[in-house]
Every structure is written in C-alpha cells, then in structure tokens.
Amino acid sequence: MSEEEARIWNELGKITDPEIPALTLTEMKVIRSVRVNGKVTVVFSPTYVGCPATAQIMQEIRTCVAALGYREIAIETSFTPPWSTDMLDEDAREKLRMFGIAPPPDDASDIASALELAVHCPSCKSDQTTLESSFGSALCRQIFYCRSCRQSFERIKPI
Numbered sequence: 001m002s003e004e005e006a007r008i009w010n011e012l013g014k015i016t017d018p019e020i021p022a023l024t025l026t027e028m029k030v031i032r033s034v035r036v037n038g039k040v041t042v043v044f045s046p047t048y049v050g051c052p053a054t055a056q057i058m059q060e061i062r063t064c065v066a067a068l069g070y071r072e073i074a075i076e077t078s079f080t081p082p083w084s085t086d087m088l089d090e091d092a093r094e095k096l097r098m099f100g101i102a103p104p105p106d107d108a109s110d111i112a113s114a115l116e117l118a119v120h121c122p123s124c125k126s127d128q129t130t131l132e133s134s135f136g137s138a139l140c141r142q143i144f145y146c147r148s149c150r151q152s153f154e155r156i157k158p159i
C-alpha cells in the first residue's frame with residue numbers, strides 16, 4: 001500500500017459504522033481495498049445484502065476521500081468473499097461488549113450451532129438470555145432479554 005493509500009485508509013478508519021457506531025468501517029472490516037492511480041478507488045463490502053445503511057456509508061466514504069483533496073473517486077462494492085461476522089477480531093468484539101452489544105459467536109460459519117450457542121449478556125455475562133425479536137433497531141441486530149439483570153440488549157446477528 002502506498003503512503004497515499006495508507007493515508008486514505010487511515011481517514012476511512014475514522015468513520016463509524018452508522019448501524020454499529022461502536023466500530024469504525026475499518027474495524028468492521030468492510031473496507032476491502034484502497035487504490036490510488038490517478039483516481040481513487042475504494043472497494044467496500046456491505047455487511048448484509050440490502051443493508052439500508054449501504055448508500056449512507058458510500059456517501060460518507062466519498063465525502064471523506066473528497067475532503068483529502070481528491071476529485072475522481074470511484075466506490076465499488078464487492079460481495080466476494082462475502083462479509084462475515086467471523087471477520088471481526090477480538091478488539092472489535094470487546095468494543096461491542098463495552099458498547100452494550102453482544103458480539104456474534106466466534107465462528108458463525110456453522111449457522112446451526114451458532115444459533116444454539118448461549119448468548120451472553122454484555123452487562124452481567126449471564127447466559128440466561130432469550131431471543132425477543134429477530135429485528136432490532138437495525139436489520140443486522142437481534143434483541144435479547146437477560147433474565148438475570150432484566151434488561152434487553154442487542155446482538156449482532158451472526159452471518
């Protein structure tokens with residue numbers, strides 16, 4: 001990565017995800033690549049097909065790159081390989097917990113077992129939790145209820 005590309009990457013890392021404000025776009029691993037070659041090309045991978053925040057994120061990427069003085073900006077989306085919650089590293093998972101959102105299970109590739117795994121409450125760590133609704137405040141979140149501390153919390157849906 002060139003110095004110029006690294007600078008853009010660094011700036012994109014200051015944009016928070018509109019759906020999950022605890023994490024930035026680079027922490028969410030949704031920025032796939034940055035290329036500077038006359039024009040700037042940013043390859044972005046939406047977390048969910050049809051995620052309603054996609055258009056907003058693309059606009060924010062464009063505004064951010066334009067603020068660095070670039071005129072020709074192309075933002076491409078890529079679904080290969082598809083984004084997966086497995087891409088979140090341990091730092092990102094810890095930030096989610098601090099924000100009060102339960103991170104997805106470590107390995108979501110086996111969806112059947114991921115669905116059966118106990119979801120731990122981000123406040124009290126209890127596993128006495130139940131799924132209340134598959135759709136939280138954003139499409140990619142689920143609402144759980146903790147029977148130990150009697151609070152609802154959100155979890156990032158494993159994909």
Ligand SMILES: [Zn+2]
Pocket residue numbers: 121122123124125126146147148149150151
């Ligand atoms: Zn709890």
